[in-house]
Amino acid sequence: MNWEEKVERLAARAQAEQTPHVDVTQSVLHLLTAGPAQPLTVAERFWMWLAAAASAVAVPAGTVALILYTRSAGPLNEIVEAISWAVQ
Amino acid sequence: MIRAAIAECVRALAQSVYAQNQDLPADSRPDDWEDIERTRGGDPEAYRRLIERHQDYVARLLWRFSRDRRVHEELVQDVFVEAYLSLRGYNGRAPLAHWLARIATRVGYRYWKEKARRREVEPFDVEKWDAAVSDGHAAAALEPDDAGALLHQILAQMSPRDRLVLTLRYLEQCDVIETARRTGWTKTMVKVQTMRARNRLRKLIEQGGTELVL
Numbered sequence: 020m021n022w023e024e025k026v027e028r029l030a031a032r033a034q035a036e037q038t039p040h041v042d043v044t045q046s047v048l049h050l051l052t053a054g055p056a057q058p059l060t061v062a063e064r065f066w067m068w069l070a071a072a073a074s075a076v077a078v079p080a081g082t083v084a085l086i087l088y089t090r091s092a093g094p095l096n097e098i099v100e101a102i103s104w105a106v107q
Numbered sequence: 108m109i110r111a112a113i114a115e116c117v118r119a120l121a122q123s124v125y126a127q128n129q130d131l132p133a134d135s136r137p138d139d140w141e142d143i144e145r146t147r148g149g150d151p152e153a154y155r156r157l158i159e160r161h162q163d164y165v166a167r168l169l170w171r172f173s174r175d176r177r178v179h180e181e182l183v184q185d186v187f188v189e190a191y192l193s194l195r196g197y198n199g200r201a202p203l204a205h206w207l208a209r210i211a212t213r214v215g216y217r218y219w220k221e222k223a224r225r226r227e228v229e230p231f232d233v234e235k236w237d238a239a240v241s242d243g244h245a246a247a248a249l250e251p252d253d254a255g256a257l258l259h260q261i262l263a264q265m266s267p268r269d270r271l272v273l274t275l276r277y278l279e280q281c282d283v284i285e286t287a288r289r290t291g292w293t294k295t296m297v298k299v300q301t302m303r304a305r306n307r308l309r310k311l312i313e314q315g316g317t318e319l320v321l
Contacts, residue, residue, distance in 0.1 A: 026312075035251040038170045041180045043183050047154075047184055047187040048151055048155060051191055
């Protein structure tokens with residue numbers, strides 16, 4: 020009998036081993052209810068999606084606004100300079 | 108509505124086929140799916156039932172990873188916390204017990220890697236090992252608990268990766284496919300890793316002067 024057959028026999032004997040009984044029900048539920056990582060409620064999920072949608076709209080809108088402002092800044096400055104005497 | 112009904116039928120059919128083809132643990136239950144849906148809906152009682160139904164199976168798996176009762180209980184707890192947090196990813200194609208087995212393997216392996224990083228070495232007395240398995244009454248008289256403890260001790264001398272593949276191979280009696288499923292490795296990787304780990308175990312036993320007489 021080689022070493023592996025002996026190890027396999029030992030393992031086969033270990034199959035009948037009794038595992039200590041554990042009861043983690045309370046501790047797991049306590050951790051899950053006390054911890055921050057809980058599934059989102061319907062209302063939280065709604066606000067989360069609303070925030071995501073608002074961000075998704077705000078970012079391109081901000082980009083477009085910046086582009087438009089940059090384009091219009093030149094002519095606007097000319098107008099301001101043209102009427103600057105009135106301000107003085 | 109019709110799509111949901113068809114999906115439910117396919118899931119039930121897949122589970123029944125899977126159950127016929129696999130050596131399922133006794134804890135695999137068809138009513139798991141209902142409790143999973145309820146848990147996803149925020150019902151803690153449903154998750155309580157799932158834990159109660161599967162904790163003995165998970166505890167048995169994790170006993171291979173730590174024989175310290177306090178650590179063992181913590182690992183079982185970690186499995187159910189992790190399972191809860193990733194429950195949305197469970198698609199029901201395989202029984203819940205198999206999905207939990209994968210998580211348990213991941214949690215146990217992570218524990219071994221942390222121990223190895225901290226350079227914690229479990230004691231292994233070669234003389235004690237020899238005495239326990241070499242004397243005449245060893246074959247018949249070795250208690251299952253002692254056999255498990257001995258194997259645990261010798262496998263603890265190996266790297267986490269070797270230890271994992273040999274634990275699944277010898278103690279959990281997993282074949283290549285099942286080992287690949289539990290570890291997330293490819294079948295080729297499992298075969299290569301098993302071969303290397305076996306060679307290293309052989310050397311460990313031979314160099315340790317261990318003569319197993321069973």
